[in-house]
Amino acid sequence: MPFSHRMPRGLRPLLAALCLGCMIGCMTVAPQAQAQSTDKYPSKPINYVVPFAAGGTTDLLGRLIGQRLSQVLGQSIVVENRPGAGGNIGSDYVAKAAPDGYTLVGGTISSHSINVSLYPKMPYDPVKNFQPVALIGTLPNVLVVNASSPWKSVEDVIAAAKAKPGAINFGSSGNGTSQHLSAELFANMAGLKLTHVPYKGSSQAVQALLGNQVDLVFENSVAAVPMIQSGKFRALATTGPKRAAELPDVPTVAEAGLKGYEIVSWQAIFAPAGTPAPIVNKLATEIGKIIREPDMRQRLAALGVEPSGAGPAELGAFQKSEVAKWAQLIKVANIRLE
Missing domain, CATH: 3.40.190.150 (Bordetella uptake gene, domain 1)
Structure with missing residues (x-):
């Protein structure tokens, strides 16, 4: 015989109320638990x-x-x-x-x-x-060369690269990085053939340029500016749409002759x-x-x-x-x- 048939009639409303209360309680527990867990975040490193x-x-x-x-x-x-x-x-x-x-x-x-x-x-x-x-x-990238480099401008780099196709190499913080693409776009727009030397990060590319292992680098301003200010690197151009505030005397690549060039x-x-x-x-x-x-x-x-x-x-x-x-x-x- 079904259980409900044996239940005293007086208990049925009470049981229904209890069930409704449980349903409402279950509906509110999840958001409260989520809120509590968020309040405790983060609870570890x-x-x-x-x-x-x-x-x-x-x-x-x-x-x-x-x-x-x-x-x-x-x-x-x-x-x-x-x-x-x-x-x-x-x-x-x-x-x-x-x-x-x-x-x-x-x-x-x-x-x-x-x-x-x-x-x-x-x-x-x-x-x-x-x-x-x-x-x-x-942030913009900055076209930099070693302070001992004979190149003083973007025009110098383009002239040297056209004189010896493929002989000039550039370092970057890795394949596909903005540093890599900045140089590739530069070469494409100027009609140059440059050789890419990828590293695992900006610091390694910077060290390579410092040691004259590469000829130039398009480096993020974060890594480039300190080296420029210390006199170890020479800035030839920046890649943004306007001159960088911290490098007001350095032209953009577009200003230096490659109109339409812009990478941020x-x-x-x-x-x-x-x-x-x-x-x-x-x-x-x-x-x-x-x-x-x-x-x-x-x-x-x-x-x-x-x-x-x-x-x-x-x-x-x-x-x-x-x-x-x-x-x-x-x-x-x-x-x-x-």
């Missing part, structure tokens, strides 16, 4: 992966932002360098990490927009496999796709505040970075536009990995 070698632009910015973020969140930000393949190795590691807010990556114009159109086989999708968090800022690099922070929105928003809010702090803005500007602090939605839209832009440019300029 956060791993900040830099997909390039130590000492380069992404590394320097990651440590600068990470140090301040650790103070704000009350947890250590552990910077881990996983260089190689133009940022692909470290980025792939984060793409496959648990989406819990404890693994972030210092994403760049190369790892999160250029590489997908340049590498024949990508281990990750720069858009689908990542959750945008915050845009640190944008960028640095951002991403989490694995699927990271809970409350955690992403908390990180984005705090990082945005840090980047907008007067002292931080001043420190970034001194490195040649135009601070941003844009959040997930704005960064996501910007990244998608960059992916499309570079796909078109790489196709038109016929830029390929050798």
Whole structure:
């Protein structure tokens, strides 16, 4: 006989009320639990992966932002360098990490927009496999040569390269990086043949130029400016649409003769796709505040970075536009990995 047929009638309304109460309670537990877990975030150190070698632009910015973020969140930000393949190795590691807010990556114009159109086989999708968090800022690259170089201008470089096709080499922080593409676009627009020597990061490319192992480098302003100011490098041109504030006497590549030339690099922070929105928003809010702090803005500007602090939605839209832009440019300029 069914249980309900044996139940006293007086208990039925009470049981119904209890069941309704349980249903309502279950419906409210999940949001409360989520809110509580977000309030406790972070409860352990956060791993900040830099997909390039130590000492380069992404590394320097990651440590600068990470140090301040650790103070704000009350947890250590552990910077881990996983260089190689133009940022692909470290980025792939984060793409496959648990989406819990404890693994972030210092994403760049190369790892999160250029590489997908340049590498024949990508281990990750720069858009689908990542959750945008915050845009640190944008920065130009600088065409630099060793201070002992005979070249004093862009015209000198072009004349020398045309005189000896393929004999002049340039260093970069890796295949597919903005440094690499800056030189390739330069060569394409000027009708030159240059030889590419890729390294695992900016610091290694800088050291190679310092030791005259390469003839020139298009380097991020973060790594280039200190070397220029110390008198070790000579700046010939910048790649942005306007002159860099920290290098007012240095012309843009467009001003130096290649009209229409423009490349602006960028640095951002991403989490694995699927990271809970409350955690992403908390990180984005705090990082945005840090980047907008007067002292931080001043420190970034001194490195040649135009601070941003844009959040997930704005960064996501910007990244998608960059992916499309570079796909078109790489196709038109016929830029390929050798």
